[in-house]
Amino acid sequence: MIDFELGDELALIRETALGFANDQLRPRDREFEKARAVAAEVHEAFRAIGLGAIEVPEEQGGAGLGALARVLVFEELAAADAGAALALDSLGPALYPLLELAGGDALDALARPVLERTGARGVLVWDGAGRVRRERGRVSAEIPWVPTDRVDLLVILDPTGAVCVSEGIARSELRGAGLRAAGASALRLEDAPVRAAWEGAAGARRALARARLYAAALLVGVMRAASDFSREYALNREAFGRPIAHHQALAFLIADMATAVESTRLLVQEAAWRIDGGEEAAEPCATAFLEAAEQAMFVTPNALQILGGHGFMQDYPVEKFMREARTLGLLFGGTDAAREEAGRELDTTPGPAAVGGAGA
Amino acid sequence: MDFAPDAATRKRVEQLSQLGRAQIRPLGLEADRLGRPTPPDHPFFDLLIQLGQGRTRWSEESEAKSRDASRSRGGSSLVTLCLAEELSYWDRGVAVSFPGPGLAEPSILSMGTPDQKRRFLGPFVEPDRPRWGSFAMTEPGAGSDVAGIEASARKDGRHWVLNGAKSFAANASRADWIVVFATVDRSLGREGHRAFVVERGAPGLGNFAIERKMGLKAYESTSFTLEDCRLPGENLLGGEEHYARRAGFRGAMKSFNATRPMVAAMAVGIGRAAFDEARVFAREHGRLADARVRDRLERIRRRLRAARLLCWRAAWLADRAQPNILEASMAKAVAPEVALEAACLGMEILGEVGARGDHLIEKLFRDVKAMDIVEGTGQIQRIIMARRLVKLPSERG
Numbered sequence: 011m012i013d014f015e016l017g018d019e020l021a022l023i024r025e026t027a028l029g030f031a032n033d034q035l036r037p038r039d040r041e042f043e044k045a046r047a048v049a050a051e052v053h054e055a056f057r058a059i060g061l062g063a064i065e066v067p068e069e070q071g072g073a074g075l076g077a078l079a080r081v082l083v084f085e086e087l088a089a090a091d092a093g094a095a096l097a098l099d100s101l102g103p104a105l106y107p108l109l110e111l112a113g114g115d116a117l118d119a120l121a122r123p124v125l126e127r128t129g130a131r132g133v134l135v136w137d138g139a140g141r142v143r144r145e146r147g148r149v150s151a152e153i154p155w156v157p158t159d160r161v162d163l164l165v166i167l168d169p170t171g172a173v174c175v176s177e178g179i180a181r182s183e184l185r186g187a188g189l190r191a192a193g194a195s196a197l198r199l200e201d202a203p204v205r206a207a208w209e210g211a212a213g214a215r216r217a218l219a220r221a222r223l224y225a226a227a228l229l230v231g232v233m234r235a236a237s238d239f240s241r242e243y244a245l246n247r248e249a250f251g252r253p254i255a256h257h258q259a260l261a262f263l264i265a266d267m268a269t270a271v272e273s274t275r276l277l278v279q280e281a282a283w284r285i286d287g288g289e290e291a292a293e294p295c296a297t298a299f300l301e302a303a304e305q306a307m308f309v310t311p312n313a314l315q316i317l318g319g320h321g322f323m324q325d326y327p328v329e330k331f332m333r334e335a336r337t338l339g340l341l342f343g344g345t346d347a348a349r350e351e352a353g354r355e356l357d358t359t360p361g362p363a364a365v366g367g368a369g370a
Numbered sequence: 371m372d373f374a375p376d377a378a379t380r381k382r383v384e385q386l387s388q389l390g391r392a393q394i395r396p397l398g399l400e401a402d403r404l405g406r407p408t409p410p411d412h413p414f415f416d417l418l419i420q421l422g423q424g425r426t427r428w429s430e431e432s433e434a435k436s437r438d439a440s441r442s443r444g445g446s447s448l449v450t451l452c453l454a455e456e457l458s459y460w461d462r463g464v465a466v467s468f469p470g471p472g473l474a475e476p477s478i479l480s481m482g483t484p485d486q487k488r489r490f491l492g493p494f495v496e497p498d499r500p501r502w503g504s505f506a507m508t509e510p511g512a513g514s515d516v517a518g519i520e521a522s523a524r525k526d527g528r529h530w531v532l533n534g535a536k537s538f539a540a541n542a543s544r545a546d547w548i549v550v551f552a553t554v555d556r557s558l559g560r561e562g563h564r565a566f567v568v569e570r571g572a573p574g575l576g577n578f579a580i581e582r583k584m585g586l587k588a589y590e591s592t593s594f595t596l597e598d599c600r601l602p603g604e605n606l607l608g609g610e611e612h613y614a615r616r617a618g619f620r621g622a623m624k625s626f627n628a629t630r631p632m633v634a635a636m637a638v639g640i641g642r643a644a645f646d647e648a649r650v651f652a653r654e655h656g657r658l659a660d661a662r663v664r665d666r667l668e669r670i671r672r673r674l675r676a677a678r679l680l681c682w683r684a685a686w687l688a689d690r691a692q693p694n695i696l697e698a699s700m701a702k703a704v705a706p707e708v709a710l711e712a713a714c715l716g717m718e719i720l721g722e723v724g725a726r727g728d729h730l731i732e733k734l735f736r737d738v739k740a741m742d743i744v745e746g747t748g749q750i751q752r753i754i755m756a757r758r759l760v761k762l763p764s765e766r767g
């Protein structure tokens with residue numbers, strides 16, 4: 011039966027992530043942004059709490075947890091610093107094509123080295139529009155932005171499968187619009203050798219679904235932080251003789267922002283629950299990502315607005331939240347590609363009740 | 371975590387959906403066409419009684435249990451909520467016309483003495499015929515601001531004398547009794563409120579007038595007046611002690627609410643009906659290939675799903691007697707807006723067909739707006755949320 015109880019294990023995992031985020035990430039967010047990296051001792055601390063390779067199977071040295079654990083932990087990390095969350099998660103969503111298309115041996119050969127080297131980064135690029143050219147075991151492509159300053163393993167996912175590249179990648183550093191703690195680079199591949207390639211449309215679809223969910227969880231964290239921060243501020247700032255939160259225009263806005271966070275989180279958790287239940291969940295994940303991207307662009311600019319001019323200044327984190335929200339929503343084809351995926355089901359589900367009946 | 375209703379609930383939803391397709395939706399369309407509520411002697415209501423509907427949650431056994439003091443009562447609002455959504459999917463107006471104690475039941479359950487529960491809810495345990503209860507708080511001059519009601523209650527020996535006018539009360543003219551709120555002293559605000567059970571035929575109860583509504587025509591929303599309406603002392607809900615006791619808890623707010631998530635779920639039901647109809651129409655007319663149409667349908671499906679999850683979560687908290695005031699208002703604020711958006715989009719997808727006034731979506735478009743008004747308007751929900759989130763001071767000092 012419908013149940014929103016996390017259970018002891020998941021509650022503990024979330025608690026751990028929250029503690030880590032508050033102690034290690036939140037106080038240093040501007041420092042990481044400036045350094046374009048997370049300090050080495052923070053990497054160590056993250057490793058120590060055992061949440062590093064959260065969805066990597068235990069045989070490959072991971073925590074072997076599911077999608078629900080992932081979204082809980084990543085909401086917490088992103089609520090403190092979304093860029094740092096990406097930087098700390100060395101393999102990132104590049105894990106998903108390996109999990110869905112490749113299997114244990116490839117995880118050992120390709121993923122393990124990235125996981126074991128502090129600061130190493132795996133990168134996932136979605137190629138929905140055929141921008142990557144493949145010829146005789148070599149790939150060429152221009153990738154305008156990836157949130158990283160190094161690439162140890164590049165996984166390019168397209169609707170038919172994935173290829174894996176680790177040499178022949180020319181990287182040029184970018185300023186980056188957001189998520190700078192993870193870095194920002196443009197990549198250029200010219201006849202780079204393919205290290206491994208896998209085919210399978212179904213696996214590719216699942217991998218993309220999980221990548222979208224990954225971004226959605228980060229978006230929930232960012233918008234939650236923005237909503238909480240601006241609410242607190244609105245209680246302390248006075249104008250026209252009372253806290254600005256007590257002017258109805260802001261009180262209602264604050265209520266709507268809190269509601270947006272809550273409802274998006276539920277959609278994200280539901281999609282994660284479907285993945286853990288073995289469903290393909292392409293549509294629910296695309297839907298959750300879309301909602302997260304849209305709602306984050308409702309919540310974070312309004313959070314800035316609540317701080318007025320101060321919101322525009324980098325002394326407060328809200329301008330950073332707004333940049334992070336905008337950038338996260340651009341990942342994996344962005345919202346239009348997600349709309350394409352989610353909209354497909356409208357055509358294929360027969361009869362009425364595509365929302366799912368109350369009993370569905 | 372679990373995001374699926376259990377098999378037993380799914381089965382009950384499925385049964386309801388069969389009744390919905392065969393009877394409820396056609397009846398709703400008929401009432402809409404004829405522009406009048408389904409009359410109380412309609413055979414559909416007898417059928418409902420035969421099917422076990424129209425009953426109260428109260429029973430002698432539940433009464434015995436609730437006397438067994440400290441037991442925390444695990445509720446079942448989640449199941450009721452799933453059923454309410456499905457019922458509204460087929461027709462929300464017909465759903466409200468269902469016999470039973472209705473909106474008044476929670477007042478009697480929470481305030482009534484054991485004798486009053488037996489007397490007023492007893493006939494709904496195994497009803498011999500369709501029976502209705504009604505709930506009347508709203509007045510022509512006071513809706514959201516309930517503290518502003520003017521209907522007065524004056525004590526006269528062992529009796530009470532009521533005077534005033536009530537509006538929009540569902541099923542009032544066909545009800546066995548109406549729970550009426552009146553004030554003993556307007557300057558006391560809600561502290562001065564008393565709830566009475568006014569029985570059919572009480573002297574001074576009259577001038578029933580069924581309102582003409584934009585939609586939801588299948589049930590009656592009725593105004594009536596109380597003119598020196600004399601009631602025996604036993605009809606004061608809870609008895610005098612109840613109000614003396616309550617005065618001690620001044621300002622204490624109830625910590626959970628099961629009605630708002632329920633009404634929100636009904637809005638989801640209406641929205642889902644509009645969405646399904648719009649999608650089927652779009653498909654049949656080859657419009658699903660149009661990304662502009664698909665994207666907007668996708669958005670509605672997504673927002674309906676999110677609204678439903680908010681409803682579920684609020685009801686789940688209520689079932690565990692955990693505070694849910696914030697969550698209940700979130701659901702109630704969101705669902706009616708999404709449902710209206712669904713109906714509006716449905717009309718757009720119909721195009722000129724929508725303007726003809728004979729399509730189900732057009733009816734849903736007229737039905738749905740009430741959902742943002744009843745059980746606390748969208749604005750009132752935001753006030754309730756802001757009280758929790760930023761301690762918004764009460765509008766009255």
Ligand SMILES: Cc1cc2nc3c(=O)[nH]c(=O)nc-3n(C[C@H](O)[C@H](O)[C@H](O)COP(=O)(O)OP(=O)(O)OC[C@H]3O[C@@H](n4cnc5c(N)ncnc54)[C@H](O)[C@@H]3O)c2cc1C
Pocket residue numbers: 473505506507508510511512513514515537538539540586591740743744745746747748749750753765
């Ligand atoms: C179909 C239908 C069925 C109903 N059934 C029943 C029933 O069975 N029993 C019953 O007792 N009542 C019933 N009602 C009445 C319903 O509860 C009231 O209509 C509702 O509470 C709103 O009150 P009002 O109509 O007086 O509007 P008002 O209270 O006058 O509100 C007018 C507008 O002002 C806004 N507003 C009010 N206060 C504030 C504030 N502080 N800040 C910002 N905005 C504010 C409101 O949101 C609304 O938009 C029904 C109504 C409808 C439409």
